[in-house]
Amino acid sequence: MIIEKERAELENKREFISKKEPLVSRENRKTVGHPIVENPRMTCRNVNVYYGDKHAIHDVTLDIGRNEVIAMIGPSGCGKSTFLRCLNRMNDTIDFCRVTGSISLDGKNIYDKDVDVVPLRAQVGMVFQKPNPFPKSIYENVAYGPKIHGLVQNRVETDEIVETSLKKAGLWEEVKDRLNQPGTSLSGGQQQRLCIARTIAVGPEVILMDEPCSALDPIATARIEDLIDELRGNFSIAIVTHSMQQASRVSQRTAYFHLGDLIEVGSTDQVFLNPLHQLTEDYVTGRFG
Amino acid sequence: MDTNMNPTILLLTILFLSVMGFIMGKRRSYAVANDAGGISELHSRPTYYGSLTALWCAIPALIIFSFWLLFESRIITDLVISSLPDQLQNLPADRLNLIVNDIKNIVNGNIVSTDSNPSMVAAAEHYKKLNSLSHVSLTVIVIVVAIVAMLVIQRTINPKLRARNHVEKMIKYILIACSTIAIFTTIGIVLSVLYESIRFFKVIPLTDFLTGLEWSPQMAIRADQVGSSGSFGVVPVFMGTILISAIAMCVAVPIGLMSAIYLSEYANRTFRSIAKPLLEILAGIPTVVYGFFAALTVAPMIRDTGAFFWLDVSSESALAAGLVMGIMIIPFVSSLSDDVINAVPQSLRDGAYALGATKSETIRQVVVPAALPGIVGSVLLAVSRAIGETMIVVMAAGMSANLTVNPLKTVTTVTVQIVALLVGDQEFDSPKTLAAFALGLMLFIVTLILNVIALVVVRKYREQYE
Numbered sequence: 001m002i003i004e005k006e007r008a009e010l011e012n013k014r015e016f017i018s019k020k021e022p023l024v025s026r027e028n029r030k031t032v033g034h035p036i037v038e039n040p041r042m043t044c045r046n047v048n049v050y051y052g053d054k055h056a057i058h059d060v061t062l063d064i065g066r067n068e069v070i071a072m073i074g075p076s077g078c079g080k081s082t083f084l085r086c087l088n089r090m091n092d093t094i095d096f097c098r099v100t101g102s103i104s105l106d107g108k109n110i111y112d113k114d115v116d117v118v119p120l121r122a123q124v125g126m127v128f129q130k131p132n133p134f135p136k137s138i139y140e141n142v143a144y145g146p147k148i149h150g151l152v153q154n155r156v157e158t159d160e161i162v163e164t165s166l167k168k169a170g171l172w173e174e175v176k177d178r179l180n181q182p183g184t185s186l187s188g189g190q191q192q193r194l195c196i197a198r199t200i201a202v203g204p205e206v207i208l209m210d211e212p213c214s215a216l217d218p219i220a221t222a223r224i225e226d227l228i229d230e231l232r233g234n235f236s237i238a239i240v241t242h243s244m245q246q247a248s249r250v251s252q253r254t255a256y257f258h259l260g261d262l263i264e265v266g267s268t269d270q271v272f273l274n275p276l277h278q279l280t281e282d283y284v285t286g287r288f289g
Numbered sequence: 290m291d292t293n294m295n296p297t298i299l300l301l302t303i304l305f306l307s308v309m310g311f312i313m314g315k316r317r318s319y320a321v322a323n324d325a326g327g328i329s330e331l332h333s334r335p336t337y338y339g340s341l342t343a344l345w346c347a348i349p350a351l352i353i354f355s356f357w358l359l360f361e362s363r364i365i366t367d368l369v370i371s372s373l374p375d376q377l378q379n380l381p382a383d384r385l386n387l388i389v390n391d392i393k394n395i396v397n398g399n400i401v402s403t404d405s406n407p408s409m410v411a412a413a414e415h416y417k418k419l420n421s422l423s424h425v426s427l428t429v430i431v432i433v434v435a436i437v438a439m440l441v442i443q444r445t446i447n448p449k450l451r452a453r454n455h456v457e458k459m460i461k462y463i464l465i466a467c468s469t470i471a472i473f474t475t476i477g478i479v480l481s482v483l484y485e486s487i488r489f490f491k492v493i494p495l496t497d498f499l500t501g502l503e504w505s506p507q508m509a510i511r512a513d514q515v516g517s518s519g520s521f522g523v524v525p526v527f528m529g530t531i532l533i534s535a536i537a538m539c540v541a542v543p544i545g546l547m548s549a550i551y552l553s554e555y556a557n558r559t560f561r562s563i564a565k566p567l568l569e570i571l572a573g574i575p576t577v578v579y580g581f582f583a584a585l586t587v588a589p590m591i592r593d594t595g596a597f598f599w600l601d602v603s604s605e606s607a608l609a610a611g612l613v614m615g616i617m618i619i620p621f622v623s624s625l626s627d628d629v630i631n632a633v634p635q636s637l638r639d640g641a642y643a644l645g646a647t648k649s650e651t652i653r654q655v656v657v658p659a660a661l662p663g664i665v666g667s668v669l670l671a672v673s674r675a676i677g678e679t680m681i682v683v684m685a686a687g688m689s690a691n692l693t694v695n696p697l698k699t700v701t702t703v704t705v706q707i708v709a710l711l712v713g714d715q716e717f718d719s720p721k722t723l724a725a726f727a728l729g730l731m732l733f734i735v736t737l738i739l740n741v742i743a744l745v746v747v748r749k750y751r752e753q754y755e
Contacts, residue, residue: 093642095557118645126643132636135659144654145644195640202644 006245007286023278029058032276033266035255037065041206041236042087042124047101049082049091056082059101060262062255064206069228069237071251071268073244075283078257080240084208087238088124089117105205122149125199129211131191133183133198138175141183141194142166145202161201168234169197170227189220196227200235207231209239213246225250244284248272256280296358299428303354303435307347310439314342317446325448333453341452342442344459350435357427365419372415374408392416482733485726492720493521498727500524504690504701506710506721521724523731525692529700530732533611533682534675536696540615541675542668545622552623553630554652565627572620576680583613583685595697605687608696614681621671629663630656662746669743673736679704703728 024032036043040063049057057079064070064087072080082091089110091097102109110120122145133141142162143152152158162179166172171193175186183194192212199207209228213221228237228250241247247254247268254271256264256279264271264280275281318338322328328335366389370378377388388409395413446452490498501522548568552561588609595602602608633656641651657664687699688709701709710725 088643090639090643093639118647121643121645126639128636128639128643130636132634132640134637134640134655144641144646148644148646148650148654198640198644 023281024276026278026282028277029258029261029263031061031262031265033264033271035062035262035265037063037253039066040064041066041106043102043104043107044083044087045102045104047083047086047099047103049079049086050098050100051094052096056260057086058260062262062265064236064238065253066236067232067234068253069232069239069251070253070255071247072238072240072255072257073242073247073283074257074263076242077259079260080255080257081210083257084210084238084240085126087206087208088121088126090121090126092117119149122202123204124206124208125202125204126208127192127195127199127210127212130215131188131195133186133191133194135182135184137180138166138183138186138194139179142197142201145198149202151202165197165201166194168200168231169193170223170230171197187220189216189223192216192220192224193227196224196231200231204235206236206238209237211240211242214242221246244272256283258283296354296424299354299431303347303350303431306350306432306435306439307343310346310435310442311339311343313339313439313443314446315339317342317443318452321446321448330448332449332451333456337452337456338446338450340456341450341459342439342446344456345442346435346439348459348463349438350431353434354427354431357423357431361423361427365416365423368419369412369416373412377408396420479733482726482730485723486730488718489720489723489727492723493727497521498523502692504706506706506724519721521720521727523703523728525690526701526703526706526728527731528692528694529607529686529690530676530702530704532607532694532696532700533614533686533702534672536608536611537614537618537675537678538668538672540612541618541622541671544615545619545671546626546664548619549623549626549630550652550657553627554648554656565624568623569620571617572624574617576617576678577684579613579617580680580684583609583681587613588685591697600697602697603687603699605685605699606697607686607700610682610684610686611696613685614675614678617678617681618671618675621674622667625667625670626660626664629660629667632663633659662749666743666747669739669746673739673743676736676739677704677732679708683708703732707732 042064044060044062044064047057047060047062048055060083072084074080085091086099086103091099099111103111105120105123108115110124134144136144139162142165143158146152146158146161152161163172163176166175171190174190175181175194183191186194192215196207196212213224216224225246228239231237239247239250251268253265254268255262256271256275256277258279264275264277266276271280272284275284281287315335315338318331318335319328322331322335325331331338369392370385370389373388377385380388392409392413393416395409396416498521501520502524503520503522504525505520507519552565552568556564584605588605591606591609591612592602592604637655637659638651641655646654682702682705686702686705688701688705689699690701690706691698693700707725707728710722710728716722
């Protein structure tokens, strides 16, 4: 019902915006819109990803701005998760995966030979599709990152960082009396916020989220979405999502991927209300995907 | 009188009949189906009607067959005894047993210990006659039962017969029967060990057995023999078992665990597919081979090395047995731990990597703690194996029950002592022999407790991350 209603509203809005230019045809796979922004946090230039012989990502150029939420949408298997995993080199753990092109964080190419992947992942944190708290206590889950990076020297500092991280993740009030219980004892939504707190605790600059709400119920989803909006003040966030409603609710910019190509990038309103590319329009109007 | 059927041949006949039953049942169902208007009119596929016939043909016949063989010898013996002359019948039980043995020997054509007297020969003839009669009647009854069952089922085959469901049900009962046999065998073993142990504890008090510090299981057959009183203190024997098991675990746990971690986390797929089976071959080497490896290679090596450092090392030492046993147990630890480590979800590793943990940090701080209960389970199973191991210690650890924790001395273990007590001539009611059952019971209880702990730990582990 709600989706129907939203779709109707979208259609209404679309009528107000008159289309001057004809849409880019489906056959043209060059990125349209504005992939490049001023003063970006991360810049990706001509990124190609290969899984063995399979060419998974074709020549993607995209910037991630400061203090923005960029949503990556597209049908299943379009490469949006693969691209996201390139941004903190999580693909390194897959033997047969190869990345070409350049991805820079604050002007430094993260694929350079002299870059250590360990501090990189502290700067570019990641939240996964399925909540994956460690089978340790809630406290230990959050304290783990700061401990391995030597961000804390003693118990007092650890307590402090655990508390602030949990507060930022909006979980403190719910768990402050049971920090010693296992993280796995929390509900799904709480677990996901614990994972976000864990990521925040190491003080990243960018947070990558790979469908963070797809395993959660609508209420838990709403809480995570509110949280993402609050976190924007301190971090850049790249979120992969299957839900177009979610993309339009949380993001400022949206990138549409299709079969390994980055088709269109633009402000979220523009991509959803007035797409430039035929494929984007097909997807956001629900013609497929 | 060679018309009687060998039990093996009879068994094959039952099998043959049941195959016939399958074919006939299937054929019958086709015929019935054609009358009813096509194969789709049948409730089940024809194979099920065939299987149903075959099962009904074989199972009752097999049950009769096995019970007959179970009680046949007993009944025939009783009948033969009752036909013996009175003066033989009234002999005490153990003498009677000897006579029955002689009769059986005559039947089998063996040389008899006593001179064969006419009444014995007559009894043997009687025995033979009864035996062949029994076989003939068994053959007839079993075949008749099989054929009758086959024919009855044939008759009842009609399109509405739910053969599929019946077969399903019969399979269930067959499975239940098999598991029942396994359970009752276990219970039987436990009860017999328990019974003999209680007989032992009537002679040697339980407290003496559990707290005694000396083990020399000598029991005089005559009262005037030297060393007529033995001592049955189990402590030195158990200390030996614990010492050797401890040495074995010191070898097996670090090597097994680390190779498991290497195989599951670092090794590439090709190496793993070669190395894992190779490691498991260690578990396939017969323990007797490990035993002489320990006794002939490792133990002299340790003795010579010790002599070089002016150490007094026995030529049979706990260290040699423990080291070799540890190598034998490596695959138990590594294979089980490997499975457990692989079961830790990839998402946990991803979570740690995404926080910037290195590979070894991830393994030490996330993967191994998550797998720890399972690893503990595998170690406890390995301990049970070490405690129960016999061949290696028999060959390499020695026989003398020293109460020591020095691994360079010769010690003995529970299993070695059981072997020592039961090898050779013995009386079955002497405490010396019964002590073996008491030791066995102790060993059984200890390994049972360890297995239970392992099971509980492993079960708890399943609830960890879900």
